[in-house]
Amino acid sequence: QTGSANTNPSDSADDEYITSVSIGTPAQVLPLDFDTGSSDLWVFSSETPKSSASGHVTYSPSKSSTAKKLSGSTWSIKYGDKSSSSGDVYTDVVTIGGFSVKTQAVESATKVSTQFVQDTLISGLVGLGFDIGNQVSPRPQKTWFSNAASSLAEPLFTADLRHQETGSYNFGFIDTSLAKGTIGYTPADGSEGYWGFTATGYSVGGAKLNRNSITGIADTGTTLLLLPDNIVDAYYNNVESAEYDDSQEGVVFDCSEDLPSFSFGVGGQTITISGDLLNLTPIEEGSSTCFGGLQSSSDIGTNIFGDVALKAALVVFDLGNERLGWAQK
Numbered sequence: 001q002t003g004s005a006n007t008n009p010s011d012s013a014d015d016e017y018i019t020s021v022s023i024g025t026p027a028q029v030l031p032l033d034f035d036t037g038s039s040d041l042w043v044f045s046s047e048t049p050k051s052s053a054s055g056h057v058t059y060s061p062s063k064s065s066t067a068k069k070l071s072g073s074t075w076s077i078k079y080g081d082k083s084s085s086s087g088d089v090y091t092d093v094v095t096i097g098g099f100s101v102k103t104q105a106v107e108s109a110t111k112v113s114t115q116f117v118q119d120t121l122i123s124g125l126v127g128l129g130f131d132i133g134n135q136v137s138p139r140p141q142k143t144w145f146s147n148a149a150s151s152l153a154e155p156l157f158t159a160d161l162r163h164q165e166t167g168s169y170n171f172g173f174i175d176t177s178l179a180k181g182t183i184g185y186t187p188a189d190g191s192e193g194y195w196g197f198t199a200t201g202y203s204v205g206g207a208k209l210n211r212n213s214i215t216g217i218a219d220t221g222t223t224l225l226l227l228p229d230n231i232v233d234a235y236y237n238n239v240e241s242a243e244y245d246d247s248q249e250g251v252v253f254d255c256s257e258d259l260p261s262f263s264f265g266v267g268g269q270t271i272t273i274s275g276d277l278l279n280l281t282p283i284e285e286g287s288s289t290c291f292g293g294l295q296s297s298s299d300i301g302t303n304i305f306g307d308v309a310l311k312a313a314l315v316v317f318d319l320g321n322e323r324l325g326w327a328q329k
C-alpha cells in the first residue's frame with residue numbers, strides 16, 4: 001500500500017508547507033504542517049479556547065464515531081522558534097494521501113501560543129520525526145508514519161517541496177521522475193528524534209566542493225537553511241550589498257542582486273540550491289531589501305537543512321534502512 005498527498009507553500013515566502021489531513025468518522029479535513037523536525041501530531045480542536053481557535057479549522061472528537069479519549073495522557077511541546085502548545089490525547093483514524101492509520105494518537109490542543117493563534121493557515125502539525133521525540137506522557141505515542149510503515153509497500157516517505165508551486169509527500173514509494181539526478185544515500189541518525197545526517201562538503205557559486213563536512217538535520221518544518229557562521233560568511237562575501245540587519249535578525253541584501261548558488265555533497269551526490277531559491281522574500285511588502293534563505297545556526301547549536309535546501313531536491317526519509325536519500329531536482 002502507498003499514500004500520496006499534495007503540499008502547498010503557505011505564502012509568497014514559502015514559510016511553511018500545508019497538507020490536507022482527514023481525521024475521524026465522518027472525515028474532518030484539517031490543513032496541517034508536516035514536520036520532520038518533531039514527532040507529535042497535534043491539532044486545534046473543540047477543546048482549544050474559542051478566542052485562540054478563531055479563524056482556524058478545528059477537530060471535534062465528539063463528532064467522530066471512531067474517536068476515543070486516551071485517558072490520563074497529556075502532551076506539551078516547545079519548538080525552536082519558541083512557539084508552544086499542549087493538551088490531552090485522543091485516538092482516531094487519520095488518513096493522509098489515501099492511506100489510513102486506524103488508531104493514531106491525535107493530540108488535542110487545550111493551549112496554543114500566540115504564533116499558532118496568529119497562523120490561521122495551519123490547524124496543527126504532523127510530526128514525521130522519530131518516535132523517541134514524541135512528547136506525550138506518561139506513555140509516548142507513535143507518529144503517523146511509524147504506525148503506517150509496517151503496512152506501506154516500503155517503510156519510507158519522500159518530500160518534494162517546491163518554490164511557489166504544489167509539491168508532494170509520498171508514502172511507501174519513490175517517484176524518481178520527480179528528480180533529475182541520482183539519489184545519493186547517507187546514514188540517518190534518529191537518536192535525538194530528528195533526521196540527522198552529515199553532508200561531506202560544500203561550495204559557493206558552482207565551485208568544486210571542499211571537504212568540510214556539515215552535520216545537521218533535514219527539517220521540513222524549518223523554513224530556512226541554517227549553517228555555521230564561517231559558511232554563511234563565505235557565501236555572503238559574494239553578495240556585495242549583504243549586511244546583517246538587527247531588526248530582521250538575519251542577513252539582508254538588495255533584491256536586485258544576482259545571488260550565487262550554494263552546493264553541498266551528500267551520499268556521493270552534489271545538491272545545488274540555485275541563487276533564486278536563496279532569496280527568500282522582501283523584508284516587507286514592496287521593499288527592495290530581501291531576506292536571505294541561508295542564515296546562521298550559531299545560536300541554535302544544530303545545523304538545519306530546512307525548506308530552502310529541501311526545495312532543491314527530492315528527499316527520501318528511509319526509516320527501514322535508517323538513511324536519507326537526496327536527489328537534485
Ligand SMILES: CC(C)C[C@H](NC(=O)C[C@H](O)[C@H](CC1CCCCC1)NC(=O)CC[C@H](O)[C@H](Cc1ccccc1)NC(=O)OC(C)(C)C)C(=O)O
Pocket residue numbers: 015016033035036037038039077078079080081082083115119125133134193219220221222223224
Ligand atoms: C519538540 C521537539 C521534539 C522537536 C522541536 N523541533 C523544532 O523545534 C523544529 C521544528 O521543525 C519546528 C516546527 C515549526 C514550529 C512552529 C510552527 C511551524 C513548524 N521548526 C521551528 O521551530 C523553526 C521555526 C520555523 O522555521 C518557522 C516556521 C513558521 C513559519 C511561518 C509562521 C510560523 C512559523 N519559520 C520561520 O520562523 O521563518 C522565518 C524566519 C522566515 C519567519 C525541537 O527541536 O525542540
